Amino acid sequence: MISLEDVRRAQTALRGQIVDTPCLHSRTLSDIADCEVFLKFENLQFTAAFKERGAFVKLSALDAAERARGVIAASAGNHAQGVAYHAQRLGIPATIVMPVHAPAVKIERTRAFGAEVILEGQNFDEAKQAATRIAADRGLVFVHAYDDAAVIAGQGTIGLEMLAVQPGLDTLVVPIGGGGLIGGIALAAKSLRPDLRVIGVQTERFPSMHAAVHGDAAPAFGTSTIADGIAVKSPGRLTEALVRQYVDDIVLVDEGDLEQAIVLLLEIEKTVVEGAGAAGLAALLKHRGLFTGRRVGLVLCGGNIDPLVLAEIIERGMARSGRLARIAVAVRDAPGGLAAVANRLAALGANIDEIHHQRTFSALPVQSVEVEFVVRTRSPQHIHEVVTHLTSEGFPARQV
DSSP, rough: OOOHHHHHHHHHHHTTSSSSOEEEEHHHHHHHTTTEEEEEOOOGGTBBTTTTTHHHHHHTTTOOOHHHHHHEEEEEEEEHHHHHHHHHTTTTOEEEEEEEOHHHHHHHHHHHTEEEEEEOOSSSHHHHHHHHHHHHHHOOOOOOSSSHHHHHHHHHHHHHHHHOTTOOOEEEEESSSSHHHHHHHHHHHHHHTTTEEEEEETTEEEEEEHHHHHOOOOOOSOOOOOOOGOOSOOOOOHHHHHHHHHOEEEEEEEEHHHHHHHHHHHHHHOOOOOOOOOHHHHHHHHTTGGTOOEEEEEOBBBOOOOOOHHHHHHHHHHTTSSSEEEEEEESSSSHHHHHOOOOOOHTTOOOEEEEEEESSOSSSOOEEEEEEEEOOOOOHHHHHHHHHHHHHHHHEEOOO
């Protein structure tokens, strides 16, 4: 098994090689979550994810013959970039196998670091099988994304840093994919502070470690998740043992929880995270009873999110919070009808984003038209006021 001394050696190896990311108190999130919240900004690493740590520790430990052979890794994106970046720095040829549906931003960044990128498999597990086969065929050194002692020790340095900067923490909340991050952090943190609680987070669509720990032999998996960085169906052998020994509990979050957390971190902390990076905050908000009154450290493990996905999540978050609404209004199909509704919306403080007419596919009588307005609003109460006022003034309205 891995020891605290392995993590300390990894910390020494990493000195000057990665960003010393901050761990800061968030007053606003603390008020929202009813506990003291401290954020470890691993999304500020050069490759925008914590995976650099384990990748560098593993690569720097290779001997000359292994470096000459070259390395291969399988990854949904963040481990790919970490391996490719530090392999380039160390002069080691790198091949990365990524799922065919990996985010484009992660694929392009990996290629930009000089790695050969092979797209194979529908998910991480299928990509890993392909990478194992290619490693054997080409004689490459396989750099596992999580089930490797050096990689785990590298990720565990985050725990040392968090406790050094915020020694008053009593709970750590850490996302789980294959378990390398939480395995290393939990080992390091519990070795220093046995009283400290470590809570893992997985998505309801990929509950592999949760199922393993709770004895569920046949968990149900989804086809995709916005937390692609932790979409792993098979936990590691080393990492599962570490989780069983050091992790106090594992909770699950759904896609809506992740979307809400991404929007909150963007709006409140002005920081961009991917789905996996938002998992800790999502757990904090969904399972409030576990954290009330505690001093909680969250790991924002990555920020590599596709801009188009982020834009969609922001819009959905605006709708969920009542700041964007779709309102259907019955209007007489005559000159000036649409203008009359638009004027009333303006007077009510609702800013129009989009307008859609529907004449043919409507239950309204002929010479009437249903118009859908997408409007910017202030709150759910404001939406209710807009609908009520329009209806009272002869324009029957409903929120869609």
